[in-house]
Amino acid sequence: MKSLTSIVAAGCTALATFVHLPLHAQAWPARPVQVIVPGAPGDGADLAGRLLGQKLQEKLGQSFVIDNKTGAGGIIGSVAGKNAAPDGYHFIIGTAGSHGINAAVYDKLAYDPIKDFEPVILINKTPNVCVIHPSIPASNLAEFVALAKKEPGKYSFASGGNGSSAHLSGEYLKMLAGIDLLHVPYKGATPAVQAVIAGQVQMFCGNLPPAIPHIKAGKLRALGVTTLKRSPELPDVPTIDESGYKGFESVAWFAFFAPKGTPADAIGKLNQALDEIIRMPDVREKLQAQGTEPVGGSPADLKQFQAAEIEKWTKVARTAKVAL
Numbered sequence: 001m002k003s004l005t006s007i008v009a010a011g012c013t014a015l016a017t018f019v020h021l022p023l024h025a026q027a028w029p030a031r032p033v034q035v036i037v038p039g040a041p042g043d044g045a046d047l048a049g050r051l052l053g054q055k056l057q058e059k060l061g062q063s064f065v066i067d068n069k070t071g072a073g074g075i076i077g078s079v080a081g082k083n084a085a086p087d088g089y090h091f092i093i094g095t096a097g098s099h100g101i102n103a104a105v106y107d108k109l110a111y112d113p114i115k116d117f118e119p120v121i122l123i124n125k126t127p128n129v130c131v132i133h134p135s136i137p138a139s140n141l142a143e144f145v146a147l148a149k150k151e152p153g154k155y156s157f158a159s160g161g162n163g164s165s166a167h168l169s170g171e172y173l174k175m176l177a178g179i180d181l182l183h184v185p186y187k188g189a190t191p192a193v194q195a196v197i198a199g200q201v202q203m204f205c206g207n208l209p210p211a212i213p214h215i216k217a218g219k220l221r222a223l224g225v226t227t228l229k230r231s232p233e234l235p236d237v238p239t240i241d242e243s244g245y246k247g248f249e250s251v252a253w254f255a256f257f258a259p260k261g262t263p264a265d266a267i268g269k270l271n272q273a274l275d276e277i278i279r280m281p282d283v284r285e286k287l288q289a290q291g292t293e294p295v296g297g298s299p300a301d302l303k304q305f306q307a308a309e310i311e312k313w314t315k316v317a318r319t320a321k322v323a324l
Helices: 004-019 045-062 072-083 097-105 141-150 165-177 187-198 210-216 266-278 283-288 298-319
Strands: 032-036 064-068 090-095 119-133 156-159 183-186 202-205 221-225 249-259
Touching: 004 097, 032 045, 032 119, 045 064, 045 119, 045 202, 045 249, 045 266, 045 283, 072 090, 090 097, 090 119, 097 165, 097 249, 097 298, 119 165, 119 210, 119 266, 141 221, 156 165, 156 187, 156 298, 165 183, 165 202, 165 249, 165 298, 187 202, 187 210, 202 210, 210 221, 249 266, 249 298, 266 283
Parallel strands: 032 064, 032 090, 156 183, 156 202
Antiparallel strands: 090 249, 119 202, 119 221, 119 249
8 A cells, every 4th residue: 555655746746747738738728828029019910910819818728929020121020029938928900011022122031931930820911002192193003004104114103112012013014914113112012002192103012901981082093903803892893813914913901820830729719719700790800891801710821821921912013123
């Protein structure tokens, strides 16, 4: 018969073993989860992260803490995400810039958007819209392209900076339409839009939501939206795809990623929870009110989408000789 001392010792050993089990071996999530956002409070990734974070807390019983790490076009936050512990308690909301375009335009990037991360889920897509100053004698994209072909180099397009989504969108249109437009970079999307409104630059292809008030006020003329389907916000504006440039798609997008090596169980559970949340009517309504299209799906869907985005923008960047 075992002594009381040996029984107690065995019990303590078993308890110690349980206490020191890796957290991912316990029911996930067993503690708060950090979600890095490589952008400022109030931007698209931040708004999506906070909306979904609150729903995740309600659904899974743990808080999902948003950690904004801004700067360098998403590079600072992405490096932090790459270096975070792959324990199922650290995730990042990657963007079209941080986990797509950056791979295409930077010769040396401090992280690999594919190799350093595990895909979780695509949250949403936000269309861009190509707009011109209303004084330009073109009521649609075909007429603007005709003007640009008639006088190569006369017209210019604005962007929020070299290598930005608006820059690559403009270069993509140039490539498909075979036109010569001068790129004029600004320090952010807001001054770029204001430059078009002022008539200093003729065109801009940027995020739809901030442009809508100016379009409705007649300060900008919309030529086309950059999703494959028309936007409910501008139902009378055709897509660039249906305007004759098949396959043209240029969108801002946000997606959950995890550091490489994160347990598949945590990724699977987070994907399932988020996919269910994104399908909730109130969540879809809030995302659509921001001018975005809720997506969802599997990690494999995100992986395929991200690879296609990087391939597309790499081709555009090489053609336009965009390198940072």
